[in-house]
Amino acid sequence: MKKISLKVNLKNNSYPIIIGENIIKNSGAEIIKVIKKTNKFLIVTDKNIPKIFIKSVLQSIKSKRKYLLILNAGENTKNIKYTETILKKLFNHKFSRDDCVIALGGGVIGDLTGFAASIFKRGLNLIQIPTTLLAQVDSSIGGKTGINSVEGKNMIGTFYQPKIVLIDPSTLKTLSKRQIIAGYAEILKYALIMNKPFFKWLKINSQTLINLTNLNIVSHAIKESCKAKAYVVAKDEKEKNLRAILNFGHTFGHAFEALKKYSATLIHGEAVLYGMMIASELSMKMKMLSEEEFYEIRNLYHLLDINYDIQNLFKKSEVNKIFEFMKNDKKISGKKINLILLKKIGQAKIVPADLNKYIKPILNSQFN
Numbered sequence: 001m002k003k004i005s006l007k008v009n010l011k012n013n014s015y016p017i018i019i020g021e022n023i024i025k026n027s028g029a030e031i032i033k034v035i036k037k038t039n040k041f042l043i044v045t046d047k048n049i050p051k052i053f054i055k056s057v058l059q060s061i062k063s064k065r066k067y068l069l070i071l072n073a074g075e076n077t078k079n080i081k082y083t084e085t086i087l088k089k090l091f092n093h094k095f096s097r098d099d100c101v102i103a104l105g106g107g108v109i110g111d112l113t114g115f116a117a118s119i120f121k122r123g124l125n126l127i128q129i130p131t132t133l134l135a136q137v138d139s140s141i142g143g144k145t146g147i148n149s150v151e152g153k154n155m156i157g158t159f160y161q162p163k164i165v166l167i168d169p170s171t172l173k174t175l176s177k178r179q180i181i182a183g184y185a186e187i188l189k190y191a192l193i194m195n196k197p198f199f200k201w202l203k204i205n206s207q208t209l210i211n212l213t214n215l216n217i218v219s220h221a222i223k224e225s226c227k228a229k230a231y232v233v234a235k236d237e238k239e240k241n242l243r244a245i246l247n248f249g250h251t252f253g254h255a256f257e258a259l260k261k262y263s264a265t266l267i268h269g270e271a272v273l274y275g276m277m278i279a280s281e282l283s284m285k286m287k288m289l290s291e292e293e294f295y296e297i298r299n300l301y302h303l304l305d306i307n308y309d310i311q312n313l314f315k316k317s318e319v320n321k322i323f324e325f326m327k328n329d330k331k332i333s334g335k336k337i338n339l340i341l342l343k344k345i346g347q348a349k350i351v352p353a354d355l356n357k358y359i360k361p362i363l364n365s366q367f368n
């Protein structure tokens with residue numbers, strides 16, 4: 001597999017994304033290319049990350065001053081207590097802003113470490129080495145960092161870009177199928193909102209992608225996804241307009257996750273898969289998306305055996321709770337909610353949709 005290089009173009013904060021099989025073994029050399037003055041390195045990771053990945057990164061860094069912090073895995077780690085743990089470690093080892101912190105793991109480690117890096121002495125060098133498919137195609141790129149609080153998910157955070165993102169598709173082999181499908185949700189999202197040829201490619205290659213049987217196919221999907229995310233972020237870094245299209249399926253998805261209390265019963269990517277299916281159906285019902293294209297999307301779900309029937313998740317009596325959660329969404333204005341819908345496969349649009357006229361009926365109709 002050939003090494004792929006992309007760039008996130010931002011005025012003063014541009015950075016490369018490198019995709020390559022076994023690149024993790026060469027991560028030290030790649031990091032030194034982009035940050036030359038660094039003396040000290042802190043690798044932050046979690047207990048579920050295979051030890052071999054940690055060893056590879058440690059061995060590839062030639063400096064003697066390298067430190068390791070292994071945190072508990074899971075969404076509950078994304079909090080202020082663990083932010084302090086990272087900050088303390090940096091202070092204890094007298095890190096300066098020229099030094100470097102490396103996030104090695106999924107979106108949880110990436111978001112948490114990115115947040116700590118952004119506030120330590122107002123920002124030290126951050127490197128992202130994502131090891132879940134979701135983190136490789138989405139969370140490691142674009143600079144959104146954050147932690148959860150009792151007030152809600154990702155309620156505290158910053159925009160803080162890494163110096164480089166190093167993506168090694170071979171690290172995905174130790175992930176569960178469930179985690180792979182959760183990452184696939186975001187890949188499919190890019191195709192649906194902005195890239196019809198990529199959707200056509202996914203119709204042919206999704207099985208191979210999900211089963212990780214050919215890393216060239218996996219790398220191509222990662223590349224197309226990173227390109228899409230980099231394009232949107234470069235146009236709208238702080239989510240003033242265009243970046244909102246990346247929320248396709250997420251407004252419904254967030255409501256589902258919240259009702260499940262962000263537990264492992266429903267992981268983020270799964271919630272997005274349900275959400276995208278409902279948003280596609282609503283796009284058809286609002287006469288934007290053609291019936292033909294709606295069935296094309298539905299057939300892809302069928303082909304991959306992806307479950308999108310929310311009757312398996314919720315009882316009809318819970319529709320009101322979902323609806324109430326959506327009514328409190330920050331994208332509400334008056335009686336309408338700004339939703340991302342599809343005009344066609346490959347083209348999304350922000351549409352104010354009446355809550356009572358469209359949202360409640362589409363939720364109820366899922367139980368007929």
Ligand SMILES: NC(=O)c1ccc[n+]([C@@H]2O[C@H](COP(=O)([O-])OP(=O)(O)OC[C@H]3O[C@@H](n4cnc5c(N)ncnc54)[C@H](O)[C@@H]3O)[C@@H](O)[C@H]2O)c1
Binds near residue numbers: 046049050171
């Ligand atoms: N910043 C953003 O733009 C953005 C975008 C999307 C999602 N997110 C955030 O990302 C988080 C979800 O990320 P995630 O899905 O990667 O979850 P995660 O980080 O919890 O990882 C999932 C599980 O897989 C384990 N794991 C990671 N890599 C592995 C590997 N290669 N082999 C075996 N196990 C491995 C982890 O330890 C964890 O137990 C959420 O907190 C979400 O809010 C952020």
